[in-house]
Structures are given as C-alpha cells and as structure tokens.
Amino acid sequence: MSRQIITSSTINQTDIAADNENEVSLMADLKSLFKLPVLIANAVPVFTGFWLAVYFTEASFTANAGLFLLTLIGSTLVMAGALVLNNWYEADIDKVMDRTKKRPTVTGNISMRTVMWIGSSASVLGFLMLAFTRFEAVIYALIGWVTYVIFYTMLTKRRYTLNTVIGSISGAVTPLIGWAALVPATHVMPYVLALIIFIWQMPHTFAIAIRKYDDYKAANVAMLPVVYGMDITKRQMVVYIACLVPLPFLLFPLGTAFVVIATVLNMAYLALAFSGMFTTENRKWADKMFMVSVNYLMIILAVAIIVTSPWLN
Template sequence: MYKNSIAAPQSGGGAALSSSTLFADLRALFKAPVLIANVLPVFTGFWLALYFTDVSIKDYWGVFLLTVIGSTLVMAGALVINNWYDVDIDTVMDRTKNRPTVTGHFSLKMVLTLGISLSIIGFILLLFTTVEAAVYGFVGWFTYVILYTMWSKRRYTLNTVIGSVSGAVTPLIGWTAIESGFHIIPIMLALILFIFQMPHTFAIAIKKYDEYKAAGVAMLPVVYGLPMTKRQMVVYVACLLPLPFYLAPLGTTFVVLATLLNIGWLAVSISGFFTKNDLKWAHVIFLYSVNYITIMFLMMIIVTLPVFR
C-alpha cells in the first residue's frame, strides 16, 4: 500500500493551478498515451467483427459509442487507480515524479474516488452492449489493478506477463460487442497484443533500469540482468512470426506486410547481442514496437475498408 507521508506535499494548491498545468496533470493522471494506444485495438476488434459478420457500422452507431466510451472509461479508471496505488514509487522515478498524485495537485482520496467512479460507469456502459464485452472489460481491469499493480509489480518479474493480459483483452472487448469472441480473428489479435507487450515493456525497463532499481520494481533486467532480458525479447518476437498466417482472411497484402514487420523486429532484437550501446538499442526497440503495433492494427482496418473488398 502507498505511504501517506510521501503523498502529503502541497495541499490546497489545486485551485490555483493554471489551465496548462491542469491539462498536464490530467494527461499524466490518465496516462494519456497509454489510454489512447489501447483505444485503437478496441476499435479494430469492433471493426473486424462488423466486417466478418457482414454488417455496416451505420447500423451499430449506438453500440459503437457505448463500446468505445465504456472501454475507455474502464481503462482510464484502472490507470488512475494505478497512479493512486503507486504514489510511493512514483516519487522515486524521474519519469513519474511529476504526476499530480506526487506533486499533491490532486488529493489521493479524490484520485481513488475518480478511478473507482470511472471504472463503474465504464462497466455499466459496456453492459449495454453485451455481457461478454463487459466480462472482458472486467478481466482487463482486474488483471491490471489487482494482479499487476497491487500484487505482482513489486514482487515478481512475471509482472510483465500478468500486465500484458490486461492489454491483450482490448480487441476482444470491441469484437464481443458485436459477435462471440470464440473466433480465430479476435483470439489472434489478443495474442499479438499479449506477445508484443513483452519486448516492448522490456525495452522500457532497460531504458529506465536505474529508476526501476531505485524504486524496487521487479523488472526482468533489474532482477536477472540484460543478457537474460535480450534472450527473452528475441524469443517473444520470434513467437510473432507465425501469427499473421492465422489472419489469412484479411488478405495476402496484410499477411506479407505483417510478416515483413515481424522479420524486421526480429532482426533488430537479435542485433542487441552485438550492440555496444544497450540504451540506444533499447530505444530503437521501443520505437519499433510502438510503430509496429500501430501499423499492424491500422493495416487490419485499411485492408477491410469497403474500397478493398
């Protein structure tokens, strides 16, 4: 649990915040880049469910809005609760020391209330789509908040595996708002996201090695070192190689481009064994991973647009 003494900085300063500071605080509280990145797979899952059931999004605007808004609120709630819980280690790490929970711009009580409220509202909205979509939303929330944030993050290097589950369910939320999730397409989307997050997170952990070590977070590079981390990164990226072929219904163009992306990532990962600058290499891996997942999920949408049918 967090230490109240650490989070007691300036109180009452929130009312005097400028609009720019407030925006920066909200952006940090909601982890805006992470939140936005997780909305794309939800939309992709929803879009592909429409495509494979041969229905138009025009007939599902209401369901679409409920799915996107509901899932976004659930994810936002989970991220806010993560900020509330991690306030003690956030004070140690440079990348998180400006979060409003650390600076005292937002009280911890307000942050926790906000996180719980957003989560509940999000779950209710998802229930207006399908129970299955709401269940996947809850699985993601529970995995991230309870199993990752509160249980494994500070104790076990498997925290990355556990945390990756929460990100992997996002396309399943979108898909199951339309159709049952027992279909090869959403399962492969979830698997791609799950595997992608492993080398992606390891790259961040290498870049921020000193900060994670100081904060006592059990990241793989901190506990077992860089050689072990590099080997695992190569293994995980290699596991992505066969997955595009299970998405053959999306067309040859997608399979070819996705395979080239996988081969490129594998080559960059293997180069880590020969690099003399681990930090620079980790940054390249990080950039590649971010662009990789964005391009993959955008391609899935593009190749299924009506003009390509």
C-alpha cells in the same frame, strides 16, 4: 488617472496569464493521471476488434454506430479508471522515479482521495456503459481491469518479474472487448489479435525497463533487467518476437497484403532485437526497440482496418 488605468490593465493581464497557466497545468496533470498515450494505445485495439466483427459478420457499421460509441467510450473509461487507480496505488514508488515525479499524485496537485474517486468512478461508469452492449464484452473488460489493478499493480509488480506477463493480459483483452460487444467471440480473428498484443507487450515492456533501468532499480521494482540482468532480457525479447512471426498466417482471411506486410514487420523487428545481442550500448538500442515496438502494433492494427475497409472490397 493614467497610471491607475495602466496598473489595472497590467493586473488583468497578469490574472489572465495566471489562469491560462493553471489551465495548462491542470490539463498536463490530467494527461499524466490518465496516462493518455497508454489509454489511446489501448483504445485502438478495441476499435479494431469492433471493426473486424462488423466486417466478418457483414453487419452495418452505420447501423451499429450507437453500439460502437458505447463500446469505445465504455471500454476507454474502464481502462482510464484502471490506469488512474494504478497511479493512486503507486504514488510511493512514483516519488522515487524521475520519469514519474511530476505526476499529480506525487506533486499533490490532485489529492489522493480525489484520484481514488476519479479512478473508481470512471471504472464503474465504464462498466455500466458496456453493460448496454453484450455481457461477454463486460466479462473481457472485467478480466482486463482485475488483472491490471489487482494482480499486476497490487500483487506482482513490486515482487515478481512475472509482473510483465500478468500485465500483458490486461492489454490483450482489448480486441476481444470490441468484437464481443457486437457478436460472440467465436471467430479466430479476435483471439489471434489478442495473442499478438499479449506477446508484443513483453519485448515492448522490456525495452521500457532497459531504458528506465535506473528508475526501476531505485524504486526496487522487480523488472526483468533489474533482477536478472540485460543479457537474459535481450534473449527473452528475441524469443518473444520470434513467436510473433507465424501469427500473421493465422490471419489469412485479412488477405495476402496483410500477411506480407505483417511478416516484413516481424522480420525487421526480430532483426533489430537480435542485433541487441551484439551491442553494449543498451540504452541506445532499447530506445530504437521502443520506437519500433510502438509503431509495430499501430501499423498492424491500421493495416487490418485498411484491408477490410469498404472502399477496398
């Protein structure tokens, strides 16, 4: 009798462990499928755009909390749908690249039909939610979705180095979505933020391309360092970051503190980019550029939110 009890207990523990492992595996697959870090990075500018629209129109954030939730959830679903469809379309090249071999579209943990259904459903639901905000916000979201899914993923990524420029448009519209959900985007603020994000994505993506050079080369993806080499990629990174330097001065309504902080960040970012011209340790340098670029944008957006917060005004 005691042996049977021990055996049954052991079996139950094994089943529980297996269930927990399956849950962890499913969560990991969904995180990979939705590209969670990328999704979050795109949701933050939407929030920033909405927040600044509230501030500059002297509206009440509390009174517009429902509209904010519709905007944030709707735009996030649209972006999630686009990212999932990107995974669905690129399953063949994801099999080749080491960094993407564990995606559920490659492992088969989630069927391709299910992936397409998830991406399409999330996109439609997101647009429906945004339709309850303002039509202008829907237009910006549609521009971002079409640019990313069709022009970037399907038409240019594998063929032209211009793919980085095309893909940057989809990220740049995010603050415009947030702003336009509340009021018409007639203020300079959301457009300058969009321009910063657009330009920032170029050196950010080039840093990724250098870090993952072997992957992109094996998959025959037309990234700039793969097609034209490291030197021209480094020069372009310097040029794009230099283009960021004057932009904070167009955001002077955010205050002197914002302009100073943003300018210091730009100069440090530019100095690091320029140092790449004199190093042969491309991977090590690109790792630094990647980390700085990620933190750069988050700091810019965070400072824009902080300096317009009620407790500072």
